[in-house]
Amino acid sequence: MIMVKYCTESLLLKQEGNLKAFTVVNDEVIYYNFITIDNFMQVIRILFVMIVARSLAITATSQQENIGVSKKKDGKMIKVYSIENKGYVELEKINKSNEEWRKILTPEQFEVTRHEATECAFTGHFLNNHEKGVYRCVCCGNDLFVSDAKFESGTGWPSFFQPVAGENIILKTDKSLFMIRTEVLCSRCGAHLGHVFEDGPKPTGLRFCINSVALKFEKIE
Numbered sequence: 357m358i359m360v361k362y363c364t365e366s367l368l369l370k371q372e373g374n375l376k377a378f379t380v381v382n383d384e385v386i387y388y389n390f391i392t393i394d395n396f397m398q399v400i401r402i403l404f405v406m407i408v409a410r411s412l413a414i415t416a417t418s419q420q421e422n423i424g425v426s427k428k429k430d431g432k433m434i435k436v437y438s439i440e441n442k443g444y445v446e447l448e449k450i451n452k453s454n455e456e457w458r459k460i461l462t463p464e465q466f467e468v469t470r471h472e473a474t475e476c477a478f479t480g481h482f483l484n485n486h487e488k489g490v491y492r493c494v495c496c497g498n499d500l501f502v503s504d505a506k507f508e509s510g511t512g513w514p515s516f517f518q519p520v521a522g523e524n525i526i527l528k529t530d531k532s533l534f535m536i537r538t539e540v541l542c543s544r545c546g547a548h549l550g551h552v553f554e555d556g557p558k559p560t561g562l563r564f565c566i567n568s569v570a571l572k573f574e575k576i577e
């Protein structure tokens with residue numbers, strides 16, 4: 357068997373003196389038989405079959421994409437805990453340019469989450485929120501904190517003693533403002549959320565000091 361021509365999804369093979377064309381659809385090889393290739397009409401037939409095979413392959417590919425089977429996402433996947441699913445899920449990481457973030461965030465949300473700004477103390481809309489529910493990232497919707505972990509720190513910012521899960525946040529050393537602090541970021545989109553300090557209540561002894569503007573809240577009964 358000698359391969360004599362390659363054409364994207366279709367291939368021609370010479371087998372025992374005869375030519376065969378085949379295409380690969382869904383990992384299955386589909387063959388098209390020919391008798392000989394010693395006249396012009398045979399060449400026309402080969403070209404015709406190759407065009408049909410190619411369109412079959414394109415149709416199969418678009419059908420797979422429609423039902424979401426084989427299309428691999430380009431983005432990097434991360435594992436985070438989902439309150440709704442009561443377990444870990446795989447989500448695509450969100451990478452947007454500042455230009456794209458500006459279009460979907462308010463100026464205040466943009467400055468805090470993408471430029472590490474801090475909202476003024478005692479001004480945040482979730483500071484005195486005592487409803488039961490989940491606090492999500494305002495940029496990407498990643499679950500970050502639950503109301504059961506919220507406590508009154510008296511600092512002027514919503515405070516939590518633990519995140520939903522360690523996988524849902526990223527901790528990073530922050531040496532700005534002549535201090536060494538630990539910055540808290542969303543693990544899915546990299547949004548700046550606030551800082552964590554080691555003066556929190558039991559059981560963790562941590563205080564996640566978070567900007568209200570970096571959060572959105574969903575009430576859960």
Ligand SMILES: [Zn+2]
Nearest residue numbers: 493496542545
């Ligand atoms: Zn996020």
